[in-house]
Amino acid sequence: MLPIEVSGLKKYYGNLKAVDDISFTVKEGEVFGLLGPNGAGKTTTIEIMEGLRERDNGDVKILGFDPWKNGYELHKKIGVIPQNFTFFEKTTPREAINYYADLFHVKVDADAILREVLLEDMAKHSFESLSGGQKQKTGLALSLVNQPELLFLDEPTTGLDPNARRAIWEVIRKLKAKGKTIILTTHYLDEAQQLSDRVAIMDHGHIVAIGTTQEIIQQYGSSERLEIKGSQRLADYIRENTELQVEYNPQRGTITIPLKKRTDALASLAAAEQSGLEWSNIQTRQDSLDDVFIKLIREPLDGQEETAPEAKTDKKRRH
Amino acid sequence: MVSVKRIYADFKVFSVGYLRNKFGLFFGLIFPVVLILIFGAIFAGGGDGTVNVYAQNQDTGIFGQNIGDSFLTALNESTTIKVITINPSDNFVDFLASKSASEGIVIPPNFSAEYIAGNQVNITVYGNPASSTSGIVTGTVNGYANYFNLQRFNGTVVIGLTSATINTQQTSYVDFLIPGLIGFSILTSPMFSLVNISSEYKKAKLFKQLSLTPLTKMEWLTAKVLFYILLSAAGFLLMVGVGVFVFGVHVTLSPWLIPFLVLGPILFAALGMLVGTVTKNPETAGVIGNIITFPMMFLAGTFFPISIMPEYLQTVARVLPLFYVTEGLNNVMVYNNISAALVDIAVLGVITLVIFTLAVKLFKWRED
Numbered sequence: 067m068l069p070i071e072v073s074g075l076k077k078y079y080g081n082l083k084a085v086d087d088i089s090f091t092v093k094e095g096e097v098f099g100l101l102g103p104n105g106a107g108k109t110t111t112i113e114i115m116e117g118l119r120e121r122d123n124g125d126v127k128i129l130g131f132d133p134w135k136n137g138y139e140l141h142k143k144i145g146v147i148p149q150n151f152t153f154f155e156k157t158t159p160r161e162a163i164n165y166y167a168d169l170f171h172v173k174v175d176a177d178a179i180l181r182e183v184l185l186e187d188m189a190k191h192s193f194e195s196l197s198g199g200q201k202q203k204t205g206l207a208l209s210l211v212n213q214p215e216l217l218f219l220d221e222p223t224t225g226l227d228p229n230a231r232r233a234i235w236e237v238i239r240k241l242k243a244k245g246k247t248i249i250l251t252t253h254y255l256d257e258a259q260q261l262s263d264r265v266a267i268m269d270h271g272h273i274v275a276i277g278t279t280q281e282i283i284q285q286y287g288s289s290e291r292l293e294i295k296g297s298q299r300l301a302d303y304i305r306e307n308t309e310l311q312v313e314y315n316p317q318r319g320t321i322t323i324p325l326k327k328r329t330d331a332l333a334s335l336a337a338a339e340q341s342g343l344e345w346s347n348i349q350t351r352q353d354s355l356d357d358v359f360i361k362l363i364r365e366p367l368d369g370q371e372e373t374a375p376e377a378k379t380d381k382k383r384r385h
Numbered sequence: 386m387v388s389v390k391r392i393y394a395d396f397k398v399f400s401v402g403y404l405r406n407k408f409g410l411f412f413g414l415i416f417p418v419v420l421i422l423i424f425g426a427i428f429a430g431g432g433d434g435t436v437n438v439y440a441q442n443q444d445t446g447i448f449g450q451n452i453g454d455s456f457l458t459a460l461n462e463s464t465t466i467k468v469i470t471i472n473p474s475d476n477f478v479d480f481l482a483s484k485s486a487s488e489g490i491v492i493p494p495n496f497s498a499e500y501i502a503g504n505q506v507n508i509t510v511y512g513n514p515a516s517s518t519s520g521i522v523t524g525t526v527n528g529y530a531n532y533f534n535l536q537r538f539n540g541t542v543v544i545g546l547t548s549a550t551i552n553t554q555q556t557s558y559v560d561f562l563i564p565g566l567i568g569f570s571i572l573t574s575p576m577f578s579l580v581n582i583s584s585e586y587k588k589a590k591l592f593k594q595l596s597l598t599p600l601t602k603m604e605w606l607t608a609k610v611l612f613y614i615l616l617s618a619a620g621f622l623l624m625v626g627v628g629v630f631v632f633g634v635h636v637t638l639s640p641w642l643i644p645f646l647v648l649g650p651i652l653f654a655a656l657g658m659l660v661g662t663v664t665k666n667p668e669t670a671g672v673i674g675n676i677i678t679f680p681m682m683f684l685a686g687t688f689f690p691i692s693i694m695p696e697y698l699q700t701v702a703r704v705l706p707l708f709y710v711t712e713g714l715n716n717v718m719v720y721n722n723i724s725a726a727l728v729d730i731a732v733l734g735v736i737t738l739v740i741f742t743l744a745v746k747l748f749k750w751r752e753d
């Protein structure tokens with residue numbers, strides 16, 4: 067049994083297809099990143115998996131449970147940080163942890179948990195007086211109280227300063243080292259790359275790419291290419307004197323040559339030198355996850371456009 | 386399975402949070418007491434300090450003179466008493482009871498004749514020994530009797546006083562104000578608070594978050610209800626204390642008050658919950674909450690008895706759930722009328738059951 071099995075999942079809000087037929091599985095001990103622009107359907111998907119929302123269609127098994135029907139059982143085994151976590155205003159992080167411990171009927175060392183998420187100095191401040199990042203850390207602390215085997219972290223690092231982000235990364239790495247399965251959404255692609263074993267990129271309720279970040283870059287990104295600065299004449303010269311495919315960008319004055327094999331670089335440079343023309347700034351480049359992400363999100367696949375009037379859906383998507 | 390441990394955990398977190406919120410504490414406990422002090426100070430002692438006293442002159446007069454009339458006219462000119470004469474043929478004691486008056490004066494039939502003949506004749510003064518106004522009335526009547534005695538040519542004492550005890554006690558405004566304001570705080574604290582938290586928690590997705598723990602919505606609501614029952618009990622003691630020690634009110638404390646102090650907070654916590662649940666956002670919830678709360682606050686016999694309101698408003702008052710709390714509290718604390726209070730308990734019980742069931746049914750922990 068895999069901890070997460072989702073197939074053919076659909077969720078509509080009226081005409082809006084928030085999640086439109088997605089399928090994926092997550093293995094035990096895996097950190098799985100859900101990426102995608104605002105309104106892609108990440109939170110909806112996560113909340114369905116947590117048993118907070120009812121699905122319209124499809125099969126979802128979380129730790130073997132149907133999350134909507136057997137939520138009460140499931141919840142004892144999962145930890146959750148919801149997007150924009152909030153808590154009772156007048157309650158302190160330490161009280162919150164002890165409250166959760168009482169609810170879950172477990173014994174915890176509240177201070178140890180607070181130390182783990184770097185929040186021990188705010189232990190006695192009321193929740194309303196915490197900064198955004200400290201609130202988020204309180205959420206993370208609470209998600210750990212019941213020692214869950216599966217964690218759902220919906221944008222756990224949004225709004226955190228770089229140190230706090232790294233602190234949370236450390237917590238996530240430690241959890242992974244303990245063998246916990248983690249679902250993570252984030253808008254920071256470097257974070258996804260650093261932490262996730264595999265990612266899925268969602269857009270308009272579809273999964274547009276899934277796999278390790280390396281696999282996704284290879285599949286959807288252009289491969290390694292050589293870039294040099296030079297003139298149109300130089301570009302033409304290289305094209306005529308090698309078998310390579312040469313592109314020229316007149317605005318930037320750059321010549322781009324995709325490299326099918328490493329020796330292609332040598333051949334292009336030899337031709338450039340031979341031409342006797344001016345050239346400079348040799349660079350080799352490869353698409354990053356960012357490039358691939360932007361490409362995938364910009365180029366809508368067939369049938370993915372909404373039928374509803376654009377202005378209206380736009381508003382809905384920006385929330 | 387309901388877990389006492391979880392209810393207690395939620396109760397603890399909620400009360401600690403509540404006690405840290407100075408506003409909640411002020412409106413829950415201090416504000417009703419302030420209202421008692423203000424209203425009590427305004428209305429205590431009936432304003433100008435004169436006491437209304439019913440008097441019956443049975444004197445038939447002699448030689449065209451009616452000394453009884455003269456006596457009452459003289460009394461009426463005093464600054465302490467205002468005499469209201471009633472028909473000599475009425476049954477005086479029944480009349481006093483019907484007005485729930487605790488003082489009265491009766492001048493006997495042969496008053497003029499005996500006075501002129503110089504024979505001993507007694508005026509009967511009805512009073513309640515526990516009431517301070519009765520003392521004032523007795524004292525005043527006594528003073529005028531002496532004056533009339535001195536007016537006689539040789540100053541012999543002929544007019545005496547007989548006192549008769551009467552058990553009805555004049556309810557003062559403050560007596561009435563205490564149950565009213567206890568009802569007021571039983572309504573406002575849980576109602577405003579639950580309208581607010583149930584809509585704010587929904588907006589902040591706190592209910593969703595709680596649904597991820599083993600806490601059930603029934604346990605959550607129970608913890609809130611328990612808290613407001615304790616808060617109203619504290620408010621009750623505080624208000625009765627202030628009433629008794631500051632204004633010397635006469636209220637009866639009895640176990641029959643408990644059903645009102647328990648059912649009231651359950652009812653209004655559930656009603657607040659219901660408003661927060663069926664509305665879309667905290668702003669709408671606040672408006673709807675006020676539309677329901679304010680008429681009840683003024684019309685359900687909190688600040689003044691509904692008997693002084695026009696007939697149609699009394700009808701309105703009778704459909705307001707709070708009315709059965711204030712009426713019940715009055716029946717127990719002021720009128721000692723337990724059988725009437727039982728009716729209030731029954732009505733209140735039914736309303737509470739309906740509202741509570743509805744609130745629990747409609748209140749959603751998570752969305753679909």
Ligand SMILES: Nc1ncnc2c1ncn2[C@@H]1O[C@H](COP(=O)(O)OP(=O)(O)OP(=O)(O)O)[C@@H](O)[C@H]1O
Binds near residue numbers: 084103104384
């Ligand atoms: N309760 C709801 N009712 C109606 N529409 C909703 C509701 N919740 C979400 N949506 C819509 O569903 C779509 C997906 O929303 P979702 O919150 O899943 O996106 P997301 O990927 O988590 O976005 P973000 O990165 O901004 O958090 C959006 O267009 C959103 O407006």
Ligand SMILES: [Mg+2]
Binds near residue numbers: 108109110
């Ligand atoms: Mg989201």
